[in-house]
Amino acid sequence: MRKVVLVTGASSGVGRALCQRLLEADDGLHLCLACRNRARAEAARDALLAARPRAQVSTVQVDVSDLRSVLRAARELRRRFQRLDYVYLNAGIMPSPHLNIKALFSSLFSRRVVHVLSTAEGLLTQEDRITADGLQEVFVTNVFGHFVLVQELESLLCHGDGPSRLIWTSSRSARRANFSLEDVQHSSGREPYSSSKYALDLLSVALNRNFNQRGLFSSVACPGTMLTNLTYGILPSFLWTLMMPLIWLVRFFANAFTLTPSNGAEALVWLFHQKPESLNPLTKYLSATTGFGSNYVTTQKMDLSEDTAEKLYQSLLDLAQRVRVTILDAD
Numbered sequence: 066m067r068k069v070v071l072v073t074g075a076s077s078g079v080g081r082a083l084c085q086r087l088l089e090a091d092d093g094l095h096l097c098l099a100c101r102n103r104a105r106a107e108a109a110r111d112a113l114l115a116a117r118p119r120a121q122v123s124t125v126q127v128d129v130s131d132l133r134s135v136l137r138a139a140r141e142l143r144r145r146f147q148r149l150d151y152v153y154l155n156a157g158i159m160p161s162p163h164l165n166i167k168a169l170f171s172s173l174f175s176r177r178v179v180h181v182l183s184t185a186e187g188l189l190t191q192e193d194r195i196t197a198d199g200l201q202e203v204f205v206t207n208v209f210g211h212f213v214l215v216q217e218l219e220s221l222l223c224h225g226d227g228p229s230r231l232i233w234t235s236s237r238s239a240r241r242a243n244f245s246l247e248d249v250q251h252s253s254g255r256e257p258y259s260s261s262k263y264a265l266d267l268l269s270v271a272l273n274r275n276f277n278q279r280g281l282f283s284s285v286a287c288p289g290t291m292l293t294n295l296t297y298g299i300l301p302s303f304l305w306t307l308m309m310p311l312i313w314l315v316r317f318f319a320n321a322f323t324l325t326p327s328n329g330a331e332a333l334v335w336l337f338h339q340k341p342e343s344l345n346p347l348t349k350y351l352s353a354t355t356g357f358g359s360n361y362v363t364t365q366k367m368d369l370s371e372d373t374a375e376k377l378y379q380s381l382l383d384l385a386q387r388v389r390v391t392i393l394d395a396d
């Protein structure tokens with residue numbers, strides 16, 4: 066039977082490159098592209114099938130920032146599939162980013178330059194919004210919509226017939242100091258992106274604790290800094306083009322500049338091929354690229370406590386229950 070792989074945010078960037086690379090390695094897979102925009106999803110499916118006609122590629126419409134859409138998509142997936150072997154929880158946003166140019170220049174002359182350029186620590190803030198469900202948009206898109214999707218797909222993931230895998234696209238910019246259990250949605254801070262990625266790291270640890278015995282395994286990966294729609298929201302593409310010679314130079318010291326979505330997919334593809342029992346649940350798997358353009362995977366121990374992970378998990382369960390009641394009442 067074909068293995069089924071679901072990828073959210075597969076219409077562009079690293080999600081789309083991941084689909085391409087997975088099919089290059091094995092066109093016997095069934096890929097299901099979970100995207101918010103039907104036209105973009107179909108364009109991605111057509112391009113993938115044109116390159117690998119033997120593959121099976123389907124699409125499902127889901128806007129992960131809209132919980133009704135998540136519930137609808139999960140219902141559709143339960144109708145179509147008996148099991149999901151891999152779910153890549155990849156869709157993500159960084160709305161209205163503001164780059165602190167002064168901090169960027171001072172970091173270039175500091176000893177922490179490689180760390181700052183790899184994580185953007187102290188360089189970026191964002192303006193978050195509130196969704197129609199009354200939730201912070203970055204939190205619901207990057208974390209909570211995916212959490213509810215996983216909950217709704219539990220029967221396809223814990224099927225008792227071999228392991229299933231969750232692979233989250235996190236980030237090197239996930240930072241403990243930007244996350245608080247008292248404000249998991251980061252409604253009162255200016256770094257919702259970093260907070261949401263830290264929440265993903267915690268969530269993955271908690272999911273392993275709660276689901277490994279039922280055959281579900283979770284991992285987190287960072288694709289490194291790539292030129293995608295997300296980074297074109299920080300600086301326009303012509304500025305990235307102008308900075309390219311400098312970035313190629315920087316890449317000799319900072320392996321996080323993977324630059325292309327295909328390079329960025331390295332850790333996500335590598336995780337696909339690993340036995341889940343061999344992976345460390347407290348490790349983040351990072352795509353990296355050398356100055357000469359070779360890709361490899363490196364690891365980082367996550368800066369978190371299992372107790373905080375469990376507390377976040379419980380607060381997401383509570384929130385999901387409350388939101389479900391509100392949605393059901395309104396319908």
Ligand SMILES: NC(=O)C1=CN([C@@H]2O[C@H](COP(=O)(O)OP(=O)(O)OC[C@H]3O[C@@H](n4cnc5c(N)ncnc54)[C@H](OP(=O)(O)O)[C@@H]3O)[C@@H](O)[C@H]2O)C=CC1
Binds near residue numbers: 077129156157237288
């Ligand atoms: N670019 C980078 O340097 C880095 C990116 N990442 C992470 O990689 C992931 C992919 O981003 P990247 O490829 O860079 O950027 P892109 O903007 O190219 O991809 C983001 C994907 O998420 C989808 N998406 C956004 N919002 C929603 C939503 N509400 N519902 C469903 N899908 C949605 C987009 O759909 P659509 O095509 O319709 O816009 C798109 O397919 C993100 O989680 C990001 O945080 C992590 C580290 C570095």
Ligand SMILES: CC(C)CCC[C@@H](C)[C@H]1CC[C@H]2C3=C(CC[C@]12C)[C@@]1(C)CCC(=O)[C@@H](C)[C@@H]1CC3
Binds near residue numbers: 164181185237
């Ligand atoms: C290196 C160049 C000469 C200057 C580039 C300046 C900035 C635009 C980049 C420096 C660090 C970058 C970075 C990201 C975006 C672009 C920078 C701020 C991310 C925040 C993109 C999304 C992520 O998830 C992070 C892992 C990236 C961290 C580094």
